[in-house]
Amino acid sequence: GDSVTQMEGPVTLSEEAFLTINCTYTATGYPSLFWYVQYPGEGLQLLLKATKADDKGSNKGFEATYRKETTSFHLEKGSVQVSDSAVYFCALSDLTSYDKVIFGPGTSLSVIP
Amino acid sequence: GAVVSQHPSRVICKSGTSVKIECRSLDFQATTMFWYRQFPKQSLMLMATSNEGSKATYEQGVEKDKFLINHASLTLSTLTVTSAHPEDSSFYICSARDPLAGDYEQYFGPGTRLTVT
Numbered sequence: 001g002d003s004v005t006q007m008e009g010p011v012t013l014s015e016e017a018f019l020t021i022n023c024t025y026t027a028t029g030y031p032s033l034f035w036y037v038q039y040p041g042e043g044l045q046l047l048l049k050a051t052k053a054d055d056k057g058s059n060k061g062f063e064a065t066y067r068k069e070t071t072s073f074h075l076e077k078g079s080v081q082v083s084d085s086a087v088y089f090c091a092l093s094d095l096t097s098y099d100k101v102i103f104g105p106g107t108s109l110s111v112i113p
Numbered sequence: 114g115a116v117v118s119q120h121p122s123r124v125i126c127k128s129g130t131s132v133k134i135e136c137r138s139l140d141f142q143a144t145t146m147f148w149y150r151q152f153p154k155q156s157l158m159l160m161a162t163s164n165e166g167s168k169a170t171y172e173q174g175v176e177k178d179k180f181l182i183n184h185a186s187l188t189l190s191t192l193t194v195t196s197a198h199p200e201d202s203s204f205y206i207c208s209a210r211d212p213l214a215g216d217y218e219q220y221f222g223p224g225t226r227l228t229v230t
């Protein structure tokens with residue numbers, strides 16, 4: 001079945017550092033890919049998405065490109081801020097998963113001043 | 114974008130009682146909604162798929178008699194935790210997809226934190 005793998009956390013970075021969180025997926029269909037963010041004590045927020053190969057999703061300085069050849073959707077940000085401290089989930093959804101969202105395990109990010 | 118609400122946001126109940134959590138799609142109709150459970154510092158675990166007008170589909174290992182799901186209308190699904198015990202304490206999140214949208218994006222509710230004492 002479909003699955004999502006993320007790099008293990010927690011990740012600790014200094015403010016203004018470059019961020020990469022790796023995400024790879026396995027899917028039998030042609031999924032849409034998502035990054036969700038969860039701030040402490042809150043629900044999920046959609047950070048960005050991509051629906052087809054080579055699409056680049058971007059939001060709030062974060063970017064991720066849908067790479068079908070490597071089945072990857074790595075999240076990047078050029079300069080992180082303390083306010084970016086949160087848990088980031090890579091996810092996919094498609095018809096073969098019956099619209100269910102398949103989540104990765106999440107990566108906790110802490111940004112220190 | 115589409116909005117999904119949940120009520121209540123937090124609930125504390127005594128062991129042995131039942132608790133109902135509501136999930137509403139506010140500006141779209143959803144024939145299917147999903148219920149997730151999240152333990153501290155863990156990912157979301159899909160519990161069940163709620164289908165309007167029919168029985169819910171439960172994931173393996175989820176007790177259907179304990180977690181009752183009712184999807185009575187195109188904008189409302191409810192999850193009832195029956196005879197709650199402390200191990201049912203968790204963060205419960207629902208989601209729904211707008212069938213008129215062009216992709217598979219799910220809209221998530223803000224979650225309900227259940228504490229069973």
